[in-house]
Amino acid sequence: MVREIIYTADEIKARVGELAREISAAYRDKDLLVIGVLKGAFIFMADLVRALDIPCQVDFVRLASYGTSSVSSGRVALTKEAEIPITGRHVLIVEDIIDTGLSLSFLVNNLRSCNPASLRVCAFIDKRTRRKVAFEADYVGFSMDDGFVVGYGLDYDERDRCLPCVCIIKEGTDDCSVQ
Ligand code: PRP
Numbered sequence: 501m502v503r504e505i506i507y508t509a510d511e512i513k514a515r516v517g518e519l520a521r522e523i524s525a526a527y528r529d530k531d532l533l534v535i536g537v538l539k540g541a542f543i544f545m546a547d548l549v550r551a552l553d554i555p556c557q558v559d560f561v562r563l564a565s566y567g568t569s570s571v572s573s574g575r576v577a578l579t580k581e582a583e584i585p586i587t588g589r590h591v592l593i594v595e596d597i598i599d600t601g602l603s604l605s606f607l608v609n610n611l612r613s614c615n616p617a618s619l620r621v622c623a624f625i626d627k628r629t630r631r632k633v634a635f636e637a638d639y640v641g642f643s644m645d646d647g648f649v650v651g652y653g654l655d656y657d658e659r660d661r662c663l664p665c666v667c668i669i670k671e672g673t674d675d676c677s678v679q
Pocket residue numbers: 537538539540541563564565572595596597598599600601602603604654655
């Protein structure tokens with residue numbers, strides 16, 4: 501499998517900075533609670549919250565979507581709940597990727613039932629053409645078409661999450677390099 505770089509570390513840093521400026525402006529007078537979706541969002545979330553110029557609290561949830569590493573079955577479950585109460589809070593969910601939309605639809609519905617003051621979603625990558633349910637994020641880092649991507653938190657069978665760039669996986673070769 502060859503990994504072909506589609507977003508370099510410098511491009512990612514620049515885009516995260518733009519998102520952070522937009523989000524900082526939107527939440528300047530609000531008490532922001534950022535909730536990351538484990539595991540994939542951990543690197544994006546760490547960079548994003550450090551680029552904000554407003555204070556925030558952070559928490560995490562964990563979702564399990566059942567299926568193989570590259571094909572979702574459509575079943576989603578919350579396997580770790582947020583620990584900070586969200587009722588009345590301005591909540592920003594941070595996710596690494598939106599694919600079918602099933603995970604975030606499930607999570608947004610779940611968190612809405614706790615009556616946050618506001619609830620928005622920031623996704624690092626939006627694969628818009630892959631939706632099985634309609635879902636629109638409020639902030640998106642990069643939009644792309646189909647293709648299996650790894651790096652910057654995203655994995656293939658739990659590997660490649662720590663690559664500083666995002667790569668698309670090209671199947672059909674034994675070459676494991678990043679190009
Ligand atoms: C990925 C990603 C989203 C979900 C998006 O999680 O982090 O949560 O899939 O796909 P969907 O829009 O089709 O629901 P994954 O199950 O790979 O777990 P991970 O975050 O631990 O890598």
